[in-house]
Amino acid sequence: MTVHEIRKQFFDFFASKGHQIVPSAPMVVKNDPTLMFTNAGMNQFKDFFLGNAVPKNRRVANSQKCLRVSGKHNDLEEVGVDTYHHTMFEMLGNWSFGDYFKEDAIAWAWELLTEVYKIPKDRLYVTVFEGDEKDGVPKDQESYDIWKKFIAEDRIILASKKDNFWEMGDTGPCGPCTEIHVDNRPEAERAKGDGKQYVNEDHPQVIEIWNNVFMQFNRKADGSLELLPATHVDTGMGLERLAMTLQDKTSNYDIDLFQTLTRHMEGVSGKKYGTDEPTDIALRVIADHVRAIAFSIADGQLPSNTGAGYVIRRILRRAVRYGYQTLGLKEPFLSGLSVILSEVMGDPFSELIKQRELIEKVIREEELSFFRTLEQGIKRIEGLIAAAKNDNKTILDGVSVFELYDTYGFPFDLTSLIARENNLSVDEEGFNAELTKQKDRSRAATAIETDDWVQLIDDSVEEFVGYDYLETAVEIVKYRKVSQKQKTFYQLVFSKTPFYPEGGGQVGDTGRIYNDSESVVIFDTKKENNLIVHLSETLPANPGKPFTAEVNEQKRKLSAYNHSATHLLHHALRTVLGTHVEQKGSLVNPNYLRFDFSHFSKVTDEELAKIESLVSEAIRASIDLDERRNVPIEVATEMGAMALFGEKYGDTVRVIKFGDSVELCGGTHVKNTGQIGLFKIQSESAVAAGVRRIEAITNVAVETYYTDQESKLKSVNELLKNPKDVSKAIEDLISKNNQLQKQVENFKKEQAKLVKADLKTKIVSKGDFSFLESIIDLDAGSVKDILFQLKGEVPNLVAVIGSKEEDKCAVSVLVDENLVSAKGWNAGNLVKSVASLIQGGGGGQGFFATAGGKNPAGLEPAINQLKESLLS
Secondary structure, rough: HHHHHHHHHHHHHHHOOOOOOOOOOOOEEEOOOOEOOOHHHHHHHHHHHHHHOOOOOOOOOOOOHHHOOOEEEEEEHHHHOOOOOOOOOEEEEEEEEOOOHHHHHHHHHHHHHHHOOOOOHHEEEEEOOOOOOOOOOOHHHHHHHHHHOOOOHHHHEOOOHHEEEEEEEOOOOEEEEEEEEEEEEOOHHHHHHHHHHHOOOOOOOOEEEEEEEEEEEEEEOOOOOOEEEEEEEEEEEEEHHHHHOOOOOOOOHHOHHHHHHOOOOOOOOHOOOOOOOHHHHHHHHHHHHHHHHHHHHHHOOOOOOOOOHHHHHHHHHHHHHHHHHOOOOOOOOHHHHHHHHHHHHHHOOOHHHHOOHHHHHHHHHHHHHHHHHHHHHHHHHHHHHHHHHHOOOOOOHHHHHHHHHHHHHOOHHHHHHHHHOOOOOOOOOHHHHHHHHHHHHHHHHHHEEOOHHHHHHHOOEEEEEOOOOOOOOOOEEEEEEEEEOOEEEEEEEEEEEEEOOOOOOOOOEEEEOOOOOEEEOOOEEEEEOOOEEEEEOOOOOOOOOEEEEEOOOOHHHHHHHHHHHHHHHHHHHHHHHOOOOOEEEEEEOOOEEEEEEEOOOOOOOHHHHHHHHHHHHHHHOOOOEEEEEEEEEEHHHHOOHHHHHOOOOOOOOEEEEEEEEEEOOOOOOOEEEEHHHOEEEEEEEEOOEEEEEEEEEEEHHHHHHHHHHHHHHHHHHHOOOOOOOOOHHHHHHHHHHHHHHHHHHHHHHHHHHHHHHHHHHOEEEEEOOEEEEEEEEOOHHHHHHHHHHHHHOOEEEEEEEEEEEEEEEEEEEEEEEHHHHHHHHHHHHHHHHHHHOOOOOOEEEEOEEEEOOOOOOHHHHHHHHHHHHHOO
């Protein structure tokens, strides 16, 4: 039975039990500050558990794409090393939102596993929550008694809170769970002893296969538990582990999905899986990681240096490093493997097929970049090794190794390997100390503490009225205090709100709430899960009073101009460049708009001019907004509305139409394109392989831009004494400047000849080397040329030269290569030792280095210190 067939049987079974089969939510999370990625099947249903939304169907089932490489679920370093951890995995789940509970959930789990999948009953064990005295929660006797109907009592294991009490986070819905474990050991091994002893002991063949969580409680900020108004079922079964069991394998990586990827990599690398452990680990890492990378890109998250993008880049580089280090691969290989993945998993995940070219190009560009990083890193390591050996050290210091890792992205274990090959070790303790400091800084920067909500009134639905009103009467439903980065503010939830929450690329509204006695500023509006929260630095003195909520009208208008312009821009891009163009991200604020889109080459000036012209034509045409709310998603699709990959849409959507531009969008817009007024593209650039970015302005910002340009042109005219042809006057000025520059360069060359001749007379013999010291009025570049000429004329030369030009100064050190090895002198280390004296910095190689600074008065002390170091 293939992975595809196993998934389908799960869907068919729960459909027969009245469950709606829903698609996977995007793996990259939006509108949830607590998560970067979907790390559990329940993430997309949090609003139902929290009471922020009402489910259309109280029974659903799905297969959710999950990624666990950040936060408390961080298994990255185990992935590939063992045979059952993954970065991305599929979580099969069935859900009850206040409908069925323990009896049905347990009965159906047993029926599916033993009667449909036909897993032998004598291979199964279950765990049940034993209770927790501290929380005041008793043993889950109800689940225990239900299980006794299906399985022998000696196969029911009581387990602690650590293993059998599931919590969404530090606060929120939680409850006891019952897990089903399967013993996949060979018959001979099973005959030697019961598998019960290995349950929850991290045995690679005795594994948890299915977790049924029974949400009964709400964990409050003070740690106490209260009963939820309704009980829910939240289950999760890892598809990969299930496939390993049903395909009678001893490793997740032996199932058909991964074996297809591994066979491809065997052909690429010439290495066979199963021959030795390092090769097997490398092939497992690569097969696992390509899936996480490809799905993340398909969901709209490109590799980058920050946030979720950094996590994806880190996964990608880990895969490349294993290919480079273990399989000997020196050219891109993941991009080709992503094509194989799209063929294997394109059904049911069509996003892999539709975005195959983008995924392949982005991965290839990242691979090429990292190969360059590896080459540069190896050169830097060679420098560290040479310096360590010159100083008779046997260990590379942890700070330098961490800098290599943190700044240049060079893997620590690869540094360790190269060090060992050179009979050196690495200060791992020092490295880990620096890594801990970095993690502490990161945690401090992102740490958020939230108090419990203070509920003022009961209100099940918070209505957004901001499409129609910028001011309305409201009540505060609830509020809570939040602390982040040593700053305290409040989150307020209103009975209804005109404030647009940040989303779809558009920034959140600002404004105020007020009544007769006070006015409170709202500095931002966000959406957490499905709840609109208004951020304020102060809490109203009497939050129980009625208020008027008022949006900052000017900022809303400017944002609307820019948001509507992004729709016109998107349509113009598809018209000029082709229908392959798809939105890959956007930012809409009152000042400007930013639009990222898929395209595989630079947009030419001619194309940009045409795009800008099309948008301006649409603005001048004064096209009325055709806004349609609560449109069934199927109807919107038939209208040609563009949906974005990585976005989660409900059963009904809002359609925004300006002429031929038709998009699904929740943002705020103009009533007529004529209100946008003016549109101007300011820049076009690359974001990543296959993704370009346009930044543009509209309305008042364009007027300001042209006013500034006119002012600058007027100033240029006045400086040039109002010539008839400004361009020709500037060209003439540039030509004259070039001629003068050549004259200056010739003068410098003549000056350098004289300086060189003078310096040569100052060279003195110091035994086995020649020494030169001086301070001269010359630029550092000319000094370097002179010293390299003298180096070729004077054997075993050592020179320390101070130079100054206007308000700049520099110290240059030259050491003949023979002396670098014979005496252990290093020009780079020497200039660094005196750089602070000239209030500067610098470095270089062992034979030549320069430090630049801004304190010419420090040249003489610097030269004297260097002289003392070399001649003492």
